[in-house]
Amino acid sequence: MSKNLVTRSEDYSKWYNELVVKADLAENSGVRGCMVIKPYGYAIWEKMQAELDRMFKETGHQNAYFPLFVPKSMFEAEEKNAEGFAKECAIVTHYRLKNDPDKPGKLMVDPNAKLEEELIVRPTSEAIIWSTYKGWVQSYRDLPLLINQWANVVRWEMRTRLFLRTAEFLWQEGHTAHATKAEAVEESEKMMNVYADFAQNFMAIPVVKGIKTETERFAGAEETYCIEALMQDGKALQAGTSHFLGQNFAKAFDVKFATAEGKQEYVWGTSWGVSTRLMGALVMTHSDDQGLVLPPNLAPIQVVVVPIYKSDEQLVAISTEVAVLIAGLRKLNISVKFDDRTTQKPGFKFAEWELKGVPIRVAVGPKDLENGTFEIARRDTLTKETVLKDGIVTHISELLEKIQNDMFTKALNYRDSHITEVNNFEEFKAVLDSKAGFVSAHWDGTAATEEKIKELTKATIRCIPLNRVLETGSCVLTGETSIGRVLFAKAY
Amino acid sequence: MSKNLVTRSEDYSKWYNELVVKADLAENSGVRGCMVIKPYGYAIWEKMQAELDRMFKETGHQNAYFPLFVPKSMFEAEEKNAEGFAKECAIVTHYRLKNDPDKPGKLMVDPNAKLEEELIVRPTSEAIIWSTYKGWVQSYRDLPLLINQWANVVRWEMRTRLFLRTAEFLWQEGHTAHATKAEAVEESEKMMNVYADFAQNFMAIPVVKGIKTETERFAGAEETYCIEALMQDGKALQAGTSHFLGQNFAKAFDVKFATAEGKQEYVWGTSWGVSTRLMGALVMTHSDDQGLVLPPNLAPIQVVVVPIYKSDEQLVAISTEVAVLIAGLRKLNISVKFDDRTTQKPGFKFAEWELKGVPIRVAVGPKDLENGTFEIARRDTLTKETVLKDGIVTHISELLEKIQNDMFTKALNYRDSHITEVNNFEEFKAVLDSKAGFVSAHWDGTAATEEKIKELTKATIRCIPLNRVLETGSCVLTGETSIGRVLFAKAY
Structure with missing residues (x-):
């Protein structure tokens, strides 16, 4: 495995682009600005999703799903929001292809299949969701509405980069409706805090919590709360936002409720989201010139075991020892991979798992068998130690926790000194x-x-x-x- | 809660439409042919997803994500597939809106932002995925590729019905590539069997496994395997399909590999999918004139507890008993809801949870407190029994299994007699x-x-x-x- 990564100091931007591709996280597709998220990258995103989804449900939210398309008239109902996204919309205008009479075997847009009203591919879902909430809210008893959606959205960006800025990306978007302003503000702050906790405890990324200036505020919001992280090149990255929408969307879509006293009032709203952009933040915060460095709490493979042997006999003996180790680790819900490929040498495997950021590598050879030891290497510090096999499961379990904490501390020190x-x-x-x-x-x-x-x-x-x-x-x-x-x- | 469901014998089709809406599964949106999946419906879909995802991973598949859009030239590369879907495509032609000079506050498609090449919103992803596989496959060592994607797709259907036929729907699509025809055929059959197991063990729906005739085959496939279910009105519903694609897509996208002997050969493919259509099958197989009947293995709420009381004192005493019951059930991973709303009477609650298909309802009143009993009602049979509180947790756990089995047997008997x-x-x-x-x-x-x-x-x-x-x-x-x-x- 030839890594051939440009170093961060040579060209940080190129290092990032190469790393994302070479570590099998994502690649550019044949569709302008859209990426393919490869299985290894998607496995990290699935771990992020699982933790966030749990946190959303623990704070009382439910998932639902709303349409991909927004009719133009609905899209433009909240003027500021529409204005903010109008310049980067993918627009569906037709619903049928037909055979191209001039080019055998080719298709063309059927001019007779033009939509009466154009459909916008959602760049964000406030419009379609608030048009739905109108039917869901009559009385104060229907509030709060605490809904989240996992979805794809499209923003027609001109300059794209894998994960950081893509025409299509995956995200979650929470959309809530409340009876009072105070409740809605509380919700916006609560979700900013959920994001900050997630960034710190799972991604090992320290963040600054704050509010955006009016210029940087989400189009259609009255206040935008955000978490801001710092990358290794000294550039900041907005890692999540939570918006207090006031009554803007309620007024645009006429969402009113009867108070306990029977008065009709507009509902107060929030929305909040994080996206596959977090994958970019994860890579750029921790990784080094050898490749990815993944925090144990999000690593699809937490421990990789590489056997070192010269004979089949040795491999059998090693495999027996490893089987015990793996069983012990799995009992603690530690994900472990035994890399027993016969087609590759240990050095190749070491480099590959370093590139892919597996937090702990265990190597075991004939000498370890004799001594009752394993060699344990940390990906974050690139250090090695030899450990007796008695108590190794506990040792690895504690080491994973330590790595998670150390990675956060390292990132925090970097951030604070910057x-x-x-x-x-x-x-x-x-x-x-x-x-x-x-x-x-x-x-x-x-x-x-x-x-x-x-x-x-x-x-x-x-x-x-x-x-x-x-x-x-x-x-x-x-x-x-x-x-x-x-x-x-x-x-x- | 007024249920007002039309009965199945009066108008089966209307009964279905009303039930889906009134039980809070889904509703029509402001976008033609697209539905909103409401939280209760989405919670069932999430349970389906979780089980299917586990089954896919256990059979060696990994998730990934591919673009929503397919450029027209890529879409038309596999001619039969393109022809099969050309008449029902949503087509993106522009990427920007601008202010409409004639209508203040309104937007219009910017004629200067026309795409050079139109983008098809994926109706299925063979084209985009096989164009990607070309870069992923060089040698036999890269095979098999066993990939699944959870995604939304769009097919511009003219007559739509909630879950059964919608312009946008959610699904999973597996796309695999193999070195030999035999392996690809085996994969297609394996995934049909996974679908059949899922339908029978989780949805409690018996299915016939078979192959489609050439007329009914997936566009671009050489063989389509399917599972077919029977609804209560005697109509069949295709619940899942698995396609052996031969080398059709490999040839269209030039996906070749070097064999162990160094020969260049085209790869063999499969694809397979199930969609939110399964929600429709679930409703139509089991539900009755009182509402939904959900199999315990997919019910978001498996047990609901309704207190019956006249005084606050009684409520406190009941709540204490119920707390013990709930703790016991949760220890067995049984999902339980205590409906202690003070705004609604027991009769209303009974009707609501019947409508929503909760498998077991537990009621507890002053007399039960005296006698040390609970009243247990089964949703599937609408029968009740009084049960001593000693051993009730085990009783409920066993009853859930029994309900799951009985629902399958009932559906099987209906199907076999039809x-x-x-x-x-x-x-x-x-x-x-x-x-x-x-x-x-x-x-x-x-x-x-x-x-x-x-x-x-x-x-x-x-x-x-x-x-x-x-x-x-x-x-x-x-x-x-x-x-x-x-x-x-x-x-x-």
Whole structure:
């Protein structure tokens, strides 16, 4: 197995693209901007889905499924939302192909099968879902509605990158409806916290919780909560958003309810989502020049066992030892693969599983058999140790936990050492040009300044951190009064 | 809760439509032909998915994800497949909306954003997947490829019905590639058997396994295996299909491999799928005039507990007893709901859970408290019994198994009593006009006769049963020689 990965320091962007393909996570398809998620990548996404789905259900949500298509008139009902997505919509206009009379064996769009009304392939589902909620909500007894959907969506992006920005992607989108503003705000915050917990405990990615500025807010929302992560190249990545929609969609789709007192009021809404983009964040946070580094809590294979032998006899003896080990690990729900392929040498296998980021590799050879030991290698630190077989199952189980924690700590240290407070625009630019990361700076609160800084530096306001200290200061660009620092960064 | 269901004998079709909506399984959306799958219906689909997914993985398959869109040139590469689906395709022609200059606040398709090549919304994914497999297969070592995808697909049907026939539906589609014809045929048969096991053991639906005639075969397949079920109105429903694709797609997409001897050969393929159509089969096989009847193995709620009380004191005492029962049931992974709503009377709750098909209802009132008993009602038989609380958890657990088995047996008896052998066309028509069901008859093996019988009776050949006895006979229509009976029926 020739890895031939470009290193991160040589070309971070190329390293990422190559790694995603070579580690069998995903590849570009024959359809512009759309990716194929390969089995190994999809297995990681399935683990993410399972954990998130559990967390959503534990917080009272149910899954449902709404149509892929949104009729144009429905799409445009909430004007800001429509305006926000209009420029990147795939549009279905016809419903039939016919034989092309000029080209035998070829098909053409049948001009007689034009739709009366065009259908938009959902870029997000607020419109179709709120048009449905109108029929589901009559009284306060019908509220809250706490619904989630796992689905594909399409946004016609011009420049695409595997996982990070694709024309079609997979995601979940929660859409909830509440009787009061306070409840809806609470829900938006709750789901941001669910995302943050998931990122930290499963992806081993530390995130900053915050709110978006008006410029960066979701089209149609009154407030957008977000979690922001930092990649190894010092660029930020928005890892999840949760929107307080106010009554915007309720008004656009006339969703009212009778209060306990019999008054008619508009419903309050939220929506929240994370997508296959998280796969990109996972790769870029932890992986190294040898390949993927997967956190044990999301690794499809947590432990790989590679036998080292010269004779069939040795292989039989090793296999017997390994069978005991595997049975012990599986009893603890640890996923383990015995790589007993006869077509490949151990060195090839080591490189392959390193590339694929399996957290722990166990090697066992004739000498281990004699000594009653196994050789254990950690993927995250690339270190090895020799361990007695007595108690090895417990050792591996604890080591998986340790790796999960160590990966988080490492990412946290990197992130924390890449939040830099600056107090003037020279410092601001200098930090972006050197180590990058989050730049914590005062801002005068205007969209004009935000835009100007973006023009000058390509950095945007990633968020107004929820835990920021309120302090009077001067805007880093204009010198105008500011009430607290916000986080800027260049971003994916 | 007013159920107001039309009865099956009054209007079977209307009964089905009303039941699907009133039991909160699904409803029509504001998008022509597309449905909304509501949380209760989606919870059943999730249970189906979980079991099928487990069965696919146990038989060596992995999940992956391929693009929603298929470029026209790719779509038309396998001609028979393209021809089969061309008339029911949703086609994306544009990628941007813009403000309509004539209608303030409205959007229109931007004529400057026309795609160079139209994109077909996948009606099935053979084309996009085989175009990908070309890059994945070089040598015999890369085979077999055993891949499954959970996805939405779109077929522009003109007459739609909830679950049974919708423009968009959810399904899984397996797509496999093999080195030999024998292996691919074995795979097709294996997956038909997986579907049959699932239908029988989880859905409690007996099925006939068979192969389709050439007329009814999947477009692009060399053989289509199927499982056919029988609904309570005597109409058949195709519940799953598994196709042996020969080398058709390998040739269309040039997917070759080097054999162990170094020869270049085309790969052999299969594809197989089941869809949300199974939800329709589940409803129509078991449900009655009171509502849904769900088999315990797929019921989102297996046991509902309804307290009957006059005072708060009684409710407290009942709740204490119920808490013990619930804890016991949950320990056995039985899903149970305690319906302690104070806004509804027991009679209302009984009717609601009957409508929703919960297999077992437990009621407990003051008298039960005194006697140390619970009242247990079976949804499938609508019978009640009073049971001592000692050993009730085991009793309920066993009863759930018994209900599952009884539902299958009932459906099997119905099905078996609705397979009628006929030996002339008068009998053939008479059976279809009276009790319907499957008509087992000799057929001369020609598409012309098949077509003629369909014209005359609306019955089609559902399948050539795999277990049929080879016997010489005379075709029921033409009198020509036949080598064995096939099953005809009117079908969904």
